[in-house]
Amino acid sequence: MQIKLNINGSDKTLDVKPHEFLVEVLRENGYLGVKKGCETGNCGLCTILIDDKPVLSCSYLAVRAEGKKITTIEGVQAEAAEVGSFLVEEGVDQCGYCSPGLVMTIIGMKKEIENPTEDDIRNYLTNNLCRCTGYVGQLRAIKKLMGVE
Amino acid sequence: MKAVNKPISKIDGMGLVTGKPVYTDDLAPKDALIVKILRSPHAFAKMKDIDVSRALKVPGVECVLTWKDIPRIPFTRSGASFPEPASYDSYILDEYVRYVGDSVAIVAAVDEETAEKAMKMIKVDYEVFEPVIDFEKAIDHPSVIHPDHKNYKPNAIIHPNFDRNVACEYEYDWSKGDKGIDEIFAECDVVIENTTYNQAQEHAMMETHRSYTYKDMHGRLVIVSSTQVPFHVRRTVARSLGMTPDQVRVIKPRIGGGFGAKQNLQAEFYPAAVTMRTGKPAKMIFSRVENTICGTTRHRMRIDTKIGAMKDGTIRAIDMEVLSDQGAYGEHSKTTLAPAGYKTIPLYNKADAYRFHGYTAYTNLPTAGAFRGFGVTQGIFATESIVNKLAHELDMDPAVIREKNMLKEGETSVGFNLSTVFDDLSELQTAESCGLEQAVKRGKELIGWDEKFPKKEVSSSKVRGVGMALSMQGSGIPNIDSASATIRFQENGFFTLLLGATDIGTGSDTILKQIAADAIGISEDRIRVFSSDTDLTPFDVGAYASSTTYVTGNAVINAGKLAREELFKQAARLLETDVDSLEFDGDKFTDKKSGEVLDLEHMGTKLTYGKFQHQIEVTGSYVPYKAASPYMACFVEVEVDTETGIVEVPNMVGVVDCGTPINPKLAKVQTEGGLIQGLGLALIEKISYDSRGRMTTDSLMEYKIPSRDDIKTNLVVEFTDTYEPTGPYGAKSIGEIVLNPTPPAIQDAIYNATGIWLTDLPMTPEKVLKALKEKKNK
């Protein structure tokens, strides 16, 4: 079936199957910054923004996204580079596979919480797994980005 | 020295964090056939019949391959150097299946749905056997897991015995002077024993196994794979398909984590077989479930350790008996078994005797493979655990018993020879660098050991305790690992560094560039790095055994020195002077005699075009000859909730001797990541199977790795001020050592807090509560 999706500000008509999740549709259509790491909604690698809120695209049916504003990391390159530069500066871009999803969640958090505490950050990002860094360096980076003492 | 020891950022960092398409699946051709594997529902069975005729009729199916279509060439997926210290005991597809999830048939179709539909149409008639699930009952079990081993190529040095389900047996027995170890035990004031178990940890790297393949215009097979060992993939896939290595090219793009998982070959064979059969591009992406049940795990081990000491704490003898669970195929049997002893006992180099004996047993469980730490993790849990226990027995401070017995800089250790020159003890190797004294001293300060040891009550139900452990590893495998690096000087004065080394997220492309810059004597900004393509880059064994910084780093230095020599020669030619009168400041040559100047920009261009053309391209190689072990001390403070059994780790300290950290920023993050993986091993990560061998923890929902919420730890990492004379600019390795010490340190902190002694990882709240209850009832 064909659906209309607004991705990164442009309207697209895409062929999808009714049971297809956004992550597959986005990757098939070249939005390769969206990664996939599990089948159970546990890793956060597939995080995108829908109406500016972080959403797991592996658990979000493509058809449900009609009429909504979909943002992938390709659509927010400047902001991703800003957020990402803090990760890189701290050296927590190891394999980097978790980074796009993490960056998108952080972008969502910045919109929602103005002066987060360390616990706010941990809670907001708790669904974003990382197997390389052990999180402590990522927390340092995010605190610097958000100006948290 | 300019670039080394500087915290520069990873060269691929910005590309990674902004989501550029750089990983295997991002690069695969859109028309690649989708490859799926029909997997065994049984832990142990033989296919009496397999009928794929209906599957082949599904529209969109391109091919279905069974064991009958695959060359009967036994090989090993271990991804180790040639000749592999592992038996050739597996095929791409076999008529036997030996664990739940073992490969039964390969299906390739135009899309995933079609492939899945076709898989359901394959009819298999199994003869099911009693599986071997409990590794402690595996040896001499009535079920022989590899009954049909006449075509296997057993590797003699690992002593397999297929009829007994033994993948490997290994032992040594050393004592100073004429007395045997048992006599020395008899002379000791105290002899204690301890048994430790660890679980079969999952790597759980975020990017699952994956590869895609195609034929190039010459008909050669190209494999693009998320692998740690491109050159071993070339050789192994070629062998398994009856081809020669020249017919295969392997490319590794960026990869989403490995931790050893991607040393063992996993996905490569299946699309390769399909491409060779159909001529079409093909790709195979492991689902998370496949990754969990069909990838490898850490070896589950039971280690019975015995230690003998005098009243003053002098350790005199250490004896280890190991049983290791190999799972279905013997990919890393001796290579993980032996290090459990020989990369732990050198820590206690003053003892008079060591004995080690171990078996690796085949079971009908997923294969155990390479995993960061590689047997040493298990061995460190055993030795550090028993040394802590000994300290308690003698009523000594665990830090003090370490200070008394541990290896110090400039000392020899028999254990080094056992691991590097294999039993040749004629000339004992020296620890030319060893920062253990510094590490223990600094670690104690950072954790506040003297104030906090052994425990502090926080409230009626919460008590804090501190614990510590040491750790060591190697830096590559002496006399076996090898690496090379090529440096090319280009137009306008830039350099290309070609590396066979495999950056798996560790930042090796970056740190090797730093090393190259200093070896040539230029700024690192002039260097572009290209790595991991078997057609284009020089040979390197790949990313395992903590080898890249040390082994490839030394190869890069050798290449850099040669490049520098060549630059001087060519500058002298262009300036019409001799090499001795040249000065080089990193950007330009000056002829001291004439005052004439030639900058690298002009020099590069001159050497590229026209009558002065001369390509500077040099290759340096390196083979390590000693262990160059890194060392560390880890201190933790735990808080045990005696009502819930929950153990939190508010403070953790790692002081690491990796020699010179080439890049202190990346080394620090690698240490943090390793310590937290160790924390997962110690407290969180739990793997379970049902009685028929089906893994019940096959997703990230059931198999929990540490999440952000679990880590409220104040983690402090520091490096000792040590310099390894044989290392590149004084460096040793960092990759694996940092995972090892957390489990024994946490185990002892829990003991110090509560008096319970947990010996079976992970130390979950249930086990804590049970032990607390038992203690109370005593």
Ligand code: FES
């Ligand atoms: S892919 Fe893992 S949460 Fe979406």
Ligand code: FES
């Ligand atoms: S950096 Fe590798 S998973 Fe986070």
